[in-house]
Amino acid sequence: MSEPAVSGSREPRPDDAEETPDAADSETDAESADAADAAGSEAATKTTGAAAVVAALESNGVETLFGVQGGAIMPVYDALGRSSLHHVTMAHEQGAAHAADAYGVVAGEPGVCLATSGPGATNLVTGIADADMDSDPVVALTGQVPTEFVGNDAFQETDTTGITTPVTKENYFAGDPDTVGDTVGEAFALAGAGRPGPTLVDLPKDVTLSETEAREATSETPEHYDPQEVPDADAVEAAARTLEDADRPLVLAGGGVVKGEASDELRAFATEHDVPVATSMPAVGTFPEDHDNSVGMIGMHGTGPANMAVTHCDTLFAVGCRFDDRLTGGVETFAPEAEVVHVDIDPAEISKNVHADVPVVGDAGTAIAAIADEMDESPDADDWREQVDDWQAEYPMTYHASEDGPIKPQFVVEAFDEATDDDAIVTTGVGQHQMWAVQFWTFTEPRTWVSSHGLGAMGYGLPAAIGARLAADDDQEVVCFDGDGSFLMTVQELSVAVRESLDITVAVLNNEYIGMVRQWQDAFFDRNRVASEYDWCPDFATLAEAFGAKGFTVDHPDDVADTVEAAMAYDGPSVVDFHIDPDENVYPMVPSGGANGKFALSEGQL
Template sequence: MHQSGVDIFLRSLMEEGVDTIFGYPGAAIVDIHHQLIQAPIRHILVRHEQGAVHAADGYARASGGVGVCLVTSGPGATNTVSGIASAYADSIPIVVFTGQVPTALIGNDAFQEVDIVGITRPCTKHNYLVTRIEDLARVIKEAFHLAASGRPGPVLVDLPKNLMQSTAPHTSAAAVDIKSYQPTYHPNVKQLHKVVELIQKAQKPLILAGGGIILSKASQALNRLAHIINAPVTATLMGLGAFPADSPRWLGMIGMHGTYRANMASAACDLMIAVGVRFDDRVTGKIEGFAPHAKIVHIDIDPTSIRKNVPVTVPVVGDCRVTLNRLNRLLQEAGLFWSPDSRESWMAEIETWKQTHQMRYEQADVIKPQYVVEKLHALTDGEAVVTTEVGQNQMWAAQYYHFNQPNCFITSGGLGCMGFGLPAAIGAQLARPDRVVVDIAGDGSIQMNIQEMATAVQYDLPIKVIILNNQYLGMVRQWQELFYHKCYACTKMEHTPDFLKLAEAYGAMGLRATRPEEVVPVLKEGLSIPRTVIMEFMVEPEEKVYPMVPAGAPITEMLLV
């Protein structure tokens, strides 16, 4: 029996359990769309291909599965690049299918032809141009396997049009066997014994959790470790939600906009157990000043993350969940346990920092953006799935929406890609129809993918877009205020659309608060409406994100309120 390329494509996707695709048709890919509508796969028609990739990213993070995109060749493909780079930086499993001109035209500068495999080579985990229909089923199987296994990441598959139209005998793809790709899931136990030794010697242990905890579903194991060794826990931006923010062991986020106590604890600890992190410069600040007294244990599935930026005492290559479970078992088998008493002086030291400086902001007669996020947290019982744009809105979301569960904070961490939040919220809402999904946005970044409002309305997605409108590109303005002599070059948004009318124009609902006392009523009303809603909050234009560590300074040198 012969099957067309499209048949093979659709069958392969169904075998992978794909039920949702974010896409946009075009000449080179229309053969798939033509048949897709008859398949039991939901196609979400976005308004821009960048939106498709961010939506797939949000879908992957909220569901814990793989997100899928389907776009056309040329501009359709190039529009995906920012989304792919964002997913790559944050290790998010997505598979992006791009149409390509027919194989006979490749290299001819044909209409809507680009070398998307060449363009995306440095920002994908791997990519493929399929030139033989016999390879199609295998490549798709490999693509899903690569995206989701090891350190996850985006994989791109370029599909020439003639391949979709040609036929091949029906064959099922064999199990994936890539001899050069064997991620290390199980840690070397010898290394773990060294970790146990270090834990036994440590007086001031600190756990640093990263996005790897969420990706490998290791939250419980992390919690267990923190309980056994009675250590305080901090997290990177990507790790928020990996450890419950309502735990007494929780210190808050580390890094450039981390809490005072988390940053001070990182400088004072004598053992740092870093799990699923990559020691980004926004986390470490000046490397020489980072955890200067600590022995560092670094657990990560990607060997390139280890010793890339920070010298490590005990490297452990392995999956976060498998490794932490193993470590916990070793500790338990050895009968090791640390009571609160044994950590009394260390916790007291941390408590002093907590008293010295808490995350805070001044109340005023204008709306403070932090207040909006705090109230949002209260009114959603901390149960919302929160996506963000990039900049101040993102940091206030990270600081004031205290995440207790994994897969609930969805942000473009590594790339810092403005325009991420709205499409990511669309993906997250489709993955989690049971949850309130909120995009915390600024007036600048919301405009980068505002067209996806139409997508949200078309699919009746009740996502809530919260615009913290300070009429500036706030984070850059903050840098200009603090480090560029208050010269606000090019950061004032002299004109923005009327977001309420814009919401209505898209068929959504628009609400606005201009006074502090309007914040709660607007939030309550917006959250109660089962439709796409924009809630605009006219906030203090010159509010800044604090604490702040100037770029390149040690993370203990914080500017405070």
Template sequence: MSERASVPKEAEETESEPEQEPVTTGAQSVIRALENAGTDYVFGVQGGAIMPVYDALYDSDINHVTMAHEQGASHAADAYGVVTGDPGVCFATSGPGATNLVTGIADANMDSDPVIALTGQVPTEFVGNDAFQETDTVGITQPITKESYFAADSDTVGDDVSEAFALADAGRQGPTLVDLPKDVTQGETEVEPGRPETPETYEVPEEADDEDVQEAVEALAEADRPVILSGGGVIKANASSALREFAKEYEIPVITTMPGIGSFPEDHELSLEWAGMHGTGYANMAISNTDCMLAIGTRFDDRLTGGVDSFAPDAEVIHVDIDPAEISKNVYADYPLIGDARNVLRQLFDAMPRAPDADEWRDQCQTWKDEYPMDYDTPDDEPLKPQYVVEQFSEMTPDDTIVCTGVGQHQMWASQFWEYTEPRTWVSSHGLGTMGYGVPAAIGAKLAAPDQEVVCFDGDGSFLMTVQGLSVAVREQLDITYVVLNNEAVGMVRQWQDGFYEGRRMASEYPWIPQFDKLAEAFGARGFTLESYDNVEETIQEARDYDGPSVIDAHIDPGENVFPMVPSGGDNGLFALNEDQLDMI
């Protein structure tokens, strides 16, 4: 699978294009801007203030997917951007339409996912008068976007959209928004919008300073216990191939962050998989004992670091990031390298004087793998274990299968027990931790990569938040397999209550939940129930074989918890492998 599934921008610009009808309205200029940017899909919900834009979309070749809720539109656009590498686009009307997008926009902002949101707005003469379905969309979204624009003129609205599209994609990717007053989109114009271009004042650092690179590689070559920490920025920069080449050439063990899953193949002997609160014991041990860490495209968030003071205490840190604001924000960088991850990895590769002398260190990392394996028990007298369901799916599906999730225990099991070997195959909500992300994200992922299998693991709590998205998957005839790891609880909350609140389970368990297989059938999907080990493989295969969306309601052990676990703010090297050890930390 290619790192970026879409057509390269250079190719887009050189292809001959059919002659277009001239624009006559601001709304047509908005759609033309999206066409110029190569937009294939828009995810949205109609409404009064955005209606002129939808009317202009009527004559466009852009595909529109009508979502069941605006939050679903923003998550689908987000996932589309994660899988393709190019900005996903979502539409919503003013007021509640725009505010319903906010959760998805905030999610994309936290995870640096490329999204452009276009929102309807009341006519400019009514702005500030508390008109019907008016809200200050720009004011609400300014803190959670790279930029939010208020379109003020029919002649410039197309260029506003073009610039917003370019900005979402440039440098450190992220969401942008353009608020579209109805009189601006209905207004007349003959001005054709330009192609996407960032503002003249926006600069992206491409390569790190050569002297800084030389100092960094000398430190890395001298290390006895080196590790590479590969973050989500490696995938966003299409730097996975460069990372793999560097790590293999210089035989340095690789740890990923959770957003970095897939940047390095987990079946390779140098892989320690992912680190952090529920990362592998061996990854966390390596972090706690390394003497030199090459960290690429990571913001060192608290779920990775635990307590910052105890994070990699003996390590010199080489931090590669395209955003200078991330350097030494959470973890001090001894060697800051500001630039595009792929370019900087090439610089490091060319400058490395030699491989570190790290035979003993690699042996130690293998010893930790043997001491802290990712295993689990499957007693015959206990309910179905979720880890087994995930593992069986992983074994039965192609390597390029895309895995989407909601947020909770199921998300951790899906990241721990699926073997990831390719970038852009792990699609989840990380920084914001948005329950309900999975159902609409799978829709965006499948439309982004129609030839790849898409599996969505969800929890019963997370699934219920956006289950209406099943209607979209059915209507669009999308071949997606949804797996509800059903423990009749908001499982991660319940686990924390048991571990840190003396078992006081307040508002974390469901006294009643729907039968998800029957609910799926009501939506027009295919429903399955899974309750024992006897028919796991058969049910998985039957669900995969169904040509359309299917839902497996997997009734799992309600007492199963996620381990390993580093308590919040704790030392990565002091992780619990079970409940008894958690009590001792």
């Protein structure tokens, strides 16, 4: 083989080694060195679109994210592998979205999930829709086929932005590697600003592979997005006068109190003016349920005192509520005697479902504090407070249990509540178990109740427990209440909890039914239990052991307390299969579209 030709080569002269370079040669060498340095500097400033995506996440303080790898998102994962970010590989993309959602709820900042194109992106949709309904901050990053293939029905191509437009606060098709970092930064900023919600960035593979100039990405909301945080002075004054004149005032705290970090302002207002407080389900924990002024949760399965109070109050101070149908029952019968003072940062929610006599647009905490400062006196409502106390005594949350069994699900919830600290985090799936958990656990802190409210997504509980565990303080306990039907929808995520060595406890309230469906079939469909009976269920304790978790089975009430203690003491994921009374139902219950004040305490009253 011949030696390769060298451009500009010459024969060496004998005196080359002794020759001293002249000025011209020195200048040429210096210019070459400068050119080489410039080329090296230019190469150093080059990066890829994928690296810009990861840099944008890092600059926003992201530490943990959840996802499932795939072809179109692979360049982003390649960049993730070169970063210090902790990526949690989930078993299913729906689990990734739910975990990111719960992470955001507990941490108070956007959770991040990733998926590839096509089925990866569509599998995220349930979790994104859940976050949208509950105003939870989530950033979803999805891979997409290269831009030249978009619209050609390429392998694993879907119109991700088109599919997710109805269930995102904003979504983006990132078509330029030079701006993709800014796009991700904007999506992150927007997800947590104002009324939080999910955002999505669709990332074509050629964009994430392409080179771009390295620079710090910006993280700003769009110029057109400018939510009103400080309420108008006239609205504040009108609200203050209305509350001062009330004879039967009631505060209704909604999920916006959690999102707006307004729990302290809410507690100060209610305590100073001695006003009863009810919460919607998303707001559970914003006001301590062991406080004398707490009347509990309002709505379809709310407490008797809360539903009676909202029915008979003459002034309703609603903060951060969207007044969905599960809260109001029939809108025409909701708070029929009340002047409604409605505070919300999203003007679209004001008078959307319930007419606001005094609309106040602004941040929850800012508005509550401003109204409190404007009030010169507390409402004269001694008789009203006595009436509320009477309802508290008349309608306690109770259930009937026998020492010989079967196990009552409410007893299980109470046992876990007794065994854990006040700041323990509870996650749930959706169904009867969700209602028993919220009814019989005493919540005293915000961001400790993590559930799927507006969408009602079965299977939320276990992946949510994973996200909550990674967002929570190390010494906070995490308990997931699930039903047998809900648990089976996302049980594969137990593999993630084991792989990540996460200390979570799952309590399966197993009645071998899709329980809430069975309850409605019994009440409204002549007990025609179609597709709600689980004639066969796996042995959940054995299944847990197969995943590498600790499994327990409980069949008798006498074993509940000791098993709860053992499960909580286990350092790692544990699953307790509680075989509960299959005929137990959730009460109180307001029939769909019914009046809150006419709640049923048994099936015979429906």
